[in-house]
Amino acid sequence: FTAAAILKLEMQGKLKTTDKISKFFDDVPKEKRKITIHHLLTHTAGLRPQYGDDFNAISRDEIVEKIMRTKTRLRAGERHRYSNAGYSLLGAIIEIVSGKSYEKYLRENLFLPADMLDTGYRLPQWDKSRLAQGYTDEGKWGTLLDKNWDTDGPYWHLRSNGGIMSTVLDMYKWHKVLLSDSILSDKARRKMFTRHVPEDEGGSWFYGYGWALATTNRDTELITHNGGNGIFFADFRRYLDDKVVIIFTCNYTDKLTI
Numbered sequence: 001f002t003a004a005a006i007l008k009l010e011m012q013g014k015l016k017t018t019d020k021i022s023k024f025f026d027d028v029p030k031e032k033r034k035i036t037i038h039h040l041l042t043h044t045a046g047l048r049p050q051y052g053d054d055f056n057a058i059s060r061d062e063i064v065e066k067i068m069r070t071k072t073r074l075r076a077g078e079r080h081r082y083s084n085a086g087y088s089l090l091g092a093i094i095e096i097v098s099g100k101s102y103e104k105y106l107r108e109n110l111f112l113p114a115d116m117l118d119t120g121y122r123l124p125q126w127d128k129s130r131l132a133q134g135y136t137d138e139g140k141w142g143t144l145l146d147k148n149w150d151t152d153g154p155y156w157h158l159r160s161n162g163g164i165m166s167t168v169l170d171m172y173k174w175h176k177v178l179l180s181d182s183i184l185s186d187k188a189r190r191k192m193f194t195r196h197v198p199e200d201e202g203g204s205w206f207y208g209y210g211w212a213l214a215t216t217n218r219d220t221e222l223i224t225h226n227g228g229n230g231i232f233f234a235d236f237r238r239y240l241d242d243k244v245v246i247i248f249t250c251n252y253t254d255k256l257t258i
Contacts (some may be wrong), residue, residue: 001107002090002160003041003210007188008109014097017041017191017209025091029068032038033078037093041088041209046074047083055148055157060092063156080162080197080207084161092161101155104159109111111170114177121153121167121190134231135252141231162227171247175238218242228253 009015015023017038022028030033033047039045051066052058058066065084069251074081099106101119111119118124126145134141144163149155154163177183184192195206195213206213214222220241227234233253237246 001110001164001210002087002094003192003208004110006037006041006090006182007096007184007192007209009094009097010067011040011185011188015093021089021093024096025064025068025089027068031069031072032076036076037090038196038198039076040090042207043080043082043086044197045083046072046076046078046081046084046087048073049082049088050084050157052139052157054154054163056155056157057148058097058156060156061161064092065086080199085159087161088156088159091156094160100178101152110183113183114170114173114174116170119174120164121159122151124165126165128157132232132249132251134232137254162229168247168249171236172245175236175245175247178238186190197231 006017010017014055016036019037020033021035021037021040022033025060047067048070051063052072067089072225073236094105100108100182103123107120111117117151117184128143128145131143131145133143144154144165153159178189178192181189191211192209193211194208196209197207199205199207204214208223211223211225214224216222216239220239223238223240225236231251232254233248233250235241235246237248241246
């Protein structure tokens with residue numbers, strides 16, 4: 001969703017994926033001045049995976065400052081190394097450029113046009129009885145809204161790199177959106193699903209903008225991404241040549257094997 005929002009802003013003429021982050025943030029240190037939006041989208045900015053726990057209280061400006069003053073682990077563009085923090089920076093850029101909160105921009109420009117009424121952080125105004133409870137071997141973990149969140153969503157260690165709640169039906173609606181130009185143009189979707197960088201040394205997996213891409217052993221295309229926090233897990237597999245999509249969610253991952 002973060003990658004889609006960036007591409008939507010590019011469609012609206014408000015940014016370019018080739019823009020350097022120094023266009024949006026002040027006091028960018030020398031070692032980070034070559035980092036572009038493209039680097040953040042493809043996890044090639046050289047940033048650390050994360051800079052704190054998902055539920056630690058931290059504001060947008062504080063996470064930006066923390067990322068800027070922490071030394072990078074690689075040079076920009078050197079290789080793919082997954083970084084949730086890079087997507088936190090993208091979320092900050094979305095807010096700065098749009099003048100709206102991250103969730104409000106996504107809801108107005110992505111979710112509502114896709115009729116995805118059950119996707120978001122706070123704006124869907126959830127009936128708590130509908131929220132999935134997480135579980136561990138020790139018992140009930142609770143829902144995301146039981147955890148330490150800000151008034152308008154998660155704090156910035158998690159915001160824009162995860163934590164969005166949804167339903168299988170809404171995720172299927174998103175799959176259908178990505179098959180048409182109803183929200184993202186053909187050009188934007190081609191950029192999203194381009195094999196920009198290899199994920200592994202063997203070159204069998206690649207990363208686009210927010211999606212992993214591979215060729216199956218049947219020589220068909222797979223566009224996918226999974227994620228989790230050790231409690232919840234989700235997998236989204238789009239076998240486009242086969243015209244098959246698999247959306248899998250789970251709220252107890254201690255014994256989960258995929």
